[in-house]
Amino acid sequence: MGEPGTKEPLSLEELEAAGGIRTGRKHVLSILAENKPGVLSRIAGLFARRGFNIDTLTVGPTDDPAISRFTLTVDGALHPIDQVTKQLHKLVNVLKIRDLEPDETLARDLALFKVAADGAARGEVMQIVDIFRAKIVDVTKRSVVVEVTGTKEKIDAFEQMIRPFGLIEMARTGEIAIARGRGET
Amino acid sequence: MRAVDALIECLKAEGVEVVFGLPGGANLPTYDAFYDGGIKHVLVRHEQGGGHAAEGYAKATGKVGVALGTSGPGATNLVTAITDAMMDSVPTVFLTGQVRTELLGTDGFQEADTIGITMPIVKHSFMIQHPLELPRTLHEAFHIARSGRPGPVVVDIPQDLSRADIQYEPVGDLHLPGYQPTTEGNQKQIRLAAKALANARRPVIYAGGGVVNANAAPELTELVTADRFPCTCTLMGLGAFPAGRDQWLGMLGMHGTRAANYAMDEADLICAVGARFDDRITGKLSEFAPRAKFIHIDVDPAEISKNVPAHIPIVGDAKNILPRLVAEYRALETDAARLEEWWGRIEQWRRRYPLRYDDTPDAEIKPQRMVQALYEATGGDCILTSDVGQHQMWAAQYFDFDRPRRWINSGGLGTMGFGLPAAMGAQVGCPDELVCCLAGDGSVQMNIQELATCTEYGIPIKVFVMNNGYLGMVRQWQELFWDKRYSHVDMGRWPDFVKIAEAYGATGIRLDDKHTLVDGMKEALATEGPVIIDVRVTREENCYPMIPAGQPARNMVG
Numbered sequence: 143m144g145e146p147g148t149k150e151p152l153s154l155e156e157l158e159a160a161g162g163i164r165t166g167r168k169h170v171l172s173i174l175a176e177n178k179p180g181v182l183s184r185i186a187g188l189f190a191r192r193g194f195n196i197d198t199l200t201v202g203p204t205d206d207p208a209i210s211r212f213t214l215t216v217d218g219a220l221h222p223i224d225q226v227t228k229q230l231h232k233l234v235n236v237l238k239i240r241d242l243e244p245d246e247t248l249a250r251d252l253a254l255f256k257v258a259a260d261g262a263a264r265g266e267v268m269q270i271v272d273i274f275r276a277k278i279v280d281v282t283k284r285s286v287v288v289e290v291t292g293t294k295e296k297i298d299a300f301e302q303m304i305r306p307f308g309l310i311e312m313a314r315t316g317e318i319a320i321a322r323g324r325g326e327t
Numbered sequence: 328m329r330a331v332d333a334l335i336e337c338l339k340a341e342g343v344e345v346v347f348g349l350p351g352g353a354n355l356p357t358y359d360a361f362y363d364g365g366i367k368h369v370l371v372r373h374e375q376g377g378g379h380a381a382e383g384y385a386k387a388t389g390k391v392g393v394a395l396g397t398s399g400p401g402a403t404n405l406v407t408a409i410t411d412a413m414m415d416s417v418p419t420v421f422l423t424g425q426v427r428t429e430l431l432g433t434d435g436f437q438e439a440d441t442i443g444i445t446m447p448i449v450k451h452s453f454m455i456q457h458p459l460e461l462p463r464t465l466h467e468a469f470h471i472a473r474s475g476r477p478g479p480v481v482v483d484i485p486q487d488l489s490r491a492d493i494q495y496e497p498v499g500d501l502h503l504p505g506y507q508p509t510t511e512g513n514q515k516q517i518r519l520a521a522k523a524l525a526n527a528r529r530p531v532i533y534a535g536g537g538v539v540n541a542n543a544a545p546e547l548t549e550l551v552t553a554d555r556f557p558c559t560c561t562l563m564g565l566g567a568f569p570a571g572r573d574q575w576l577g578m579l580g581m582h583g584t585r586a587a588n589y590a591m592d593e594a595d596l597i598c599a600v601g602a603r604f605d606d607r608i609t610g611k612l613s614e615f616a617p618r619a620k621f622i623h624i625d626v627d628p629a630e631i632s633k634n635v636p637a638h639i640p641i642v643g644d645a646k647n648i649l650p651r652l653v654a655e656y657r658a659l660e661t662d663a664a665r666l667e668e669w670w671g672r673i674e675q676w677r678r679r680y681p682l683r684y685d686d687t688p689d690a691e692i693k694p695q696r697m698v699q700a701l702y703e704a705t706g707g708d709c710i711l712t713s714d715v716g717q718h719q720m721w722a723a724q725y726f727d728f729d730r731p732r733r734w735i736n737s738g739g740l741g742t743m744g745f746g747l748p749a750a751m752g753a754q755v756g757c758p759d760e761l762v763c764c765l766a767g768d769g770s771v772q773m774n775i776q777e778l779a780t781c782t783e784y785g786i787p788i789k790v791f792v793m794n795n796g797y798l799g800m801v802r803q804w805q806e807l808f809w810d811k812r813y814s815h816v817d818m819g820r821w822p823d824f825v826k827i828a829e830a831y832g833a834t835g836i837r838l839d840d841k842h843t844l845v846d847g848m849k850e851a852l853a854t855e856g857p858v859i860i861d862v863r864v865t866r867e868e869n870c871y872p873m874i875p876a877g878q879p880a881r882n883m884v885g
Contacts, residue, residue: 228629
């Protein structure tokens, strides 16, 4: 039996208030897990089950082929993140989790933009590409494909600049992150 | 040998005495190995029954319960039992057959994505990818199921792999680098907890099913009696502290005693042991125990501060932590008189609000009376399982459990149909004990087919059906909160439980007179083999006291 309720209908506002909309800083979780089938599903499923929305997720190999690194960004207040980290630790295949502090973290995103750039526009696009230290990796008569790497903010800024020319398509990896070395800089 | 023969060897090495299962196409090889493998197998009538039987066995004995099912529907029929075992932390291993590897993902006959379906409801799961993995995987499954916070582990075995010829060598080492449950509590934290207990003026010890799982009931009693600490248990913890003791406040929570709930409400220190501050305990979370600081002892770090922020968290096994806490406490100078005022307050609640009901002047049986009669007839000396609903709450209130593993029920998931098969499993695990099931007329029908299993194997459980012809708990809520609009809760007059019992080869008895109730029950208990006792009780009786859901404890009604 769940809540008893009453015959009175619940207003949508009440429902939303009860849901406790969460806000807080962005968290970058770096998770090392065994490279086995179903591990991604276990991790993603855990987030879904606890009502968390994953903003970005990247998965890749580490120097040890038996271990994968998951980099996950989530929006959340500190307490629920703490709960999710604890729950993640309970997954048998998860080896290590770090909630990376923004100040101590290098995070990079990679994006590909297909931009309409014919005739006169092409020069301007190329200038912006230069400013952002991006690269043109494909050219046709009507469009170019630009590769940009950098922080999320840099890529957001590039997108804003390039959009007026006609953004045909874009793809982003989501952030990967690593903690800065300690005491070496 | 075949991988399935190695499986039998592994089960033996894990100390498995019995499995509950039902064969099908995909686990034919496994069943061939069970033909003369030397492990007892109980053929159930429905996989869900097998799953709950494995849980009942595990809860009664403390060992890992094992259930088997085939692929597809066999596995999906196990889903409720697996979820139940997850919610109540029951050490269980579920072995499911799977279609041949070449058919995987092709929607083959009786194919279901068992690993995918069970992903959110298992402690862990394994799909066998190579026959050579099978032995190690099984040992890992048992290790995970029983260690740390126990829970269900699913092992899905494709049919072709289970027939493969492999060299079996006993496995000594496990490879689980990501799984290292913390068992030893931190000494500094334990010392802090002891100091907090010594300084508390209104302490309560609140124990849950984790104490039972950790086999730490004697250690809990040591702690409670190290001073005059008041003690309450959750539904899952009943029996962890003897109900006959003076320091026992009764169960807490939605249908707990006022003494227990009011004590939590006014406490200045709550020491939670193996309990998880479930919503049935806290009521309205923001108003739960507003004056209290919390010590939280739990083997699962994720439970610490999940619902209620802990001031002194201690992660580890209660069996390890409690004796050290007692030792630290005894080393402190404490003033026993500091608790006198608190006990005065508690005694007041006890006197003013005992558990009570209005008995009838005639032969009619009140459901609460039925539970008391069962206690009298058994002398309280039995393992009691229950289903889910009013009867479960009345049993928790009126049947005094003095030892752990004597009260077996579905708490977290609230699974109707749990009681009868769980009793069957408990009886198989404890053949010399009296095992009774207290069921509702609604619940008992959800797995009544296992009566055939009981008769077939001579498993002599006594099933007491509290028959009010209603889905009683839902009816109660409709009465109290939905203006008595009884929507689809009247179960009518059928079935005739006496005839059902007879059809299954069991004995059926009907009791409907309060005056001969205890004698009738004694007669039923003296009857050989499984018995169904259909007890006709007052149709519309409400279970009180109660905290209306979402309200604080001090708003208890009834």
